[in-house]
Amino acid sequence: MYMLTEQWYLFGSAILAVLLYALYQNFFHPLSRYPGPLLARFTDYWRFRDVRGRQCHLTRVALHEKHGPVSPFYHPFQGWVGDKIGYNLFTTRDATTHSMLKQPVATAYSFKSALEFEPIVDECIETMVTRLDEMIVQSKTKKPCDLGAWMQYYSFDVMAIMTWGKAFGFLDRGEDVNSMIQRLDERMDVISPQSQMPWLDWLQTKNGIVNLFRDRTNKFATLAASLIQERQKALADGSAKPSPRLFIDHFLDAQRMHPTVVDARTIVIYTTTNIMAGSDTVAIALRTILYMVMRHADVRERLLAEIDTAKPSFPVTWEEAQRLPYLDAVIQESLRIHPPVGLPLERVVPAEGLMMQDAPIWGPEPKTFNPSRWLKAVDESAEEHTRRVAAMKRASLAFGAGSRTCMGRHLSLVQIAKLVPSLLIKFKLTLVDKERDWKVTAGWFVRQAEMDVFIESK
Numbered sequence: 001m002y003m004l005t006e007q008w009y010l011f012g013s014a015i016l017a018v019l020l021y022a023l024y025q026n027f028f029h030p031l032s033r034y035p036g037p038l039l040a041r042f043t044d045y046w047r048f049r050d051v052r053g054r055q056c057h058l059t060r061v062a063l064h065e066k067h068g069p070v071s072p073f074y075h076p077f078q079g080w081v082g083d084k085i086g087y088n089l090f091t092t093r094d095a096t097t098h099s100m101l102k103q104p105v106a107t108a109y110s111f112k113s114a115l116e117f118e119p120i121v122d123e124c125i126e127t128m129v130t131r132l133d134e135m136i137v138q139s140k141t142k143k144p145c146d147l148g149a150w151m152q153y154y155s156f157d158v159m160a161i162m163t164w165g166k167a168f169g170f171l172d173r174g175e176d177v178n179s180m181i182q183r184l185d186e187r188m189d190v191i192s193p194q195s196q197m198p199w200l201d202w203l204q205t206k207n208g209i210v211n212l213f214r215d216r217t218n219k220f221a222t223l224a225a226s227l228i229q230e231r232q233k234a235l236a237d238g239s240a241k242p243s244p245r246l247f248i249d250h251f252l253d254a255q256r257m258h259p260t261v262v263d264a265r266t267i268v269i270y271t272t273t274n275i276m277a278g279s280d281t282v283a284i285a286l287r288t289i290l291y292m293v294m295r296h297a298d299v300r301e302r303l304l305a306e307i308d309t310a311k312p313s314f315p316v317t318w319e320e321a322q323r324l325p326y327l328d329a330v331i332q333e334s335l336r337i338h339p340p341v342g343l344p345l346e347r348v349v350p351a352e353g354l355m356m357q358d359a360p361i362w363g364p365e366p367k368t369f370n371p372s373r374w375l376k377a378v379d380e381s382a383e384e385h386t387r388r389v390a391a392m393k394r395a396s397l398a399f400g401a402g403s404r405t406c407m408g409r410h411l412s413l414v415q416i417a418k419l420v421p422s423l424l425i426k427f428k429l430t431l432v433d434k435e436r437d438w439k440v441t442a443g444w445f446v447r448q449a450e451m452d453v454f455i456e457s458k
């Protein structure tokens with residue numbers, strides 16, 4: 001009798017706990033005033049399942065359409081670096097830590113520094129065009145080229161040279177050396193859904209027991225540490241080229257000037273953050289631009305005509321690219337229609353909320369790819385146009401906004417605005433199957449695949 005009462009007591013307590021939890025989540029949780037899917041009110045499993053389905057970029061848009069301008073929040077993830085959890089510019093939620101990490105290295109990401117990197121971008125464009133010509137164009141059989149993969153080879157190699165002074169060798173070899181890109185993609189596929197349920201991340205990777213048995217060899221961090229040492233040695237013995245100044249040179253200066261904030265481990269984190277933040281994002285933007293240009297005959301004709309008239313040099317300089325307004329419109333529109341980051345790090349937004357695709361600011365048919373929306377309309381004055389474009393750029397969240405805006409945005413635009421016209425000067429690019437859509441899989445990055453292209457020399 002006593003046992004039975006005790007069992008009922010335990011059962012009743014469990015039911016009460018569940019009811020109290022449901023009551024709290026539904027009525028008192030700080031986010032409970034926001035509408036959304038019912039299951040998401042009670043568990044992060046909804047988010048986990050959505051991201052694991054790899055189409056979360058579409059779910060977010062559908063939710064905005066259904067519920068209006070609301071924005072949820074989440075706990076970002078941090079990974080192990082050595083024996084400690086590594087906080088980087090992205091993953092720290094604390095504003096003071098963020099500005100402490102940002103301030104010592106901000107100049108490395110300035111527009112002036114981005115332009116100093118131009119010779120590195122040129123070097124990579126030349127390597128890419130030469131290798132595409134040798135491997136694809138000159139090949140005896142007309143074979144399709146996975147242009148999307150080449151965009152990754154380019155963005156990873158450019159970022160590696162700018163960061164450490166040494167390419168991964170993807171462009172040179174025309175392949176994913178040691179399957180490094182594939183392994184990073186696979187890791188992202190695990191982390192993306194995991195990061196939606198912080199307790200799952202703790203259970204699988206961060207708790208004390210897992211920590212005892214986990215594999216401590218972080219190959220990426222080890223590679224970064226050895227490249228940093230190599231650069232330090234070259235700087236010490238005078239064999240390092242003084243210009244352009246690489247990211248690592250800026251980071252080492254930051255260490256000298258702010259030794260209490262920037263230690264050896266922080267430098268490793270800065271460099272690996274650069275590769276993680278600045279490679280896939282640029283590759284995705286480049287794929288969107290080229291895909292849209294190949295798919296829309298009117299856009300292609302207009303862009304090619306603009307480039308033909310301007311007769312820029314090869315590789316196209318940043319200054320020349322600045323004189324191609326339609327190219328700029330194509331870039332802006334591509335970043336708007338397919339933002340590379342699929343799970344934007346959720347931040348505090350203005351009280352009235354923020355909206356991307358539906359906002360009236362975009363003009364008619366916001367879901368259609370239409371670079372002309374960025375150009376001056378016939379009945380618009382120059383001032384009105386400047387004001388409208390500035391407002392559209394503010395509304396475009398591809399690079400984030402506010403104090404957390406992407407630090408590499410200038411640099412990415414330099415890489416993109418130079419490569420696109422340079423490729424179009426040298427090659428005629430045609431999709432192998434014009435009717436077939438590319439394949440998009442979303443997580444932290446909204447990656448595209450199946451973009452096979454025929455490349456002919458011009």
Ligand code: HEM
Pocket residue numbers: 089090102273274277278279281282285339340341344345346347397398399400401403404405406407408409411412
């Ligand atoms: C088209 C290319 C790129 C896109 C779309 C992009 C997008 C973003 C986004 C959405 C954020 C997060 C904003 C937030 O936290 O709310 C971000 C942050 C960041 N990005 Fe980029 N990014 C690009 C290229 C790059 C490049 C080339 C670099 C490196 C040179 C870079 C370095 C960073 C860094 C360091 C941050 C953290 C900034 C901070 O928290 O202060 N990104 N980026």
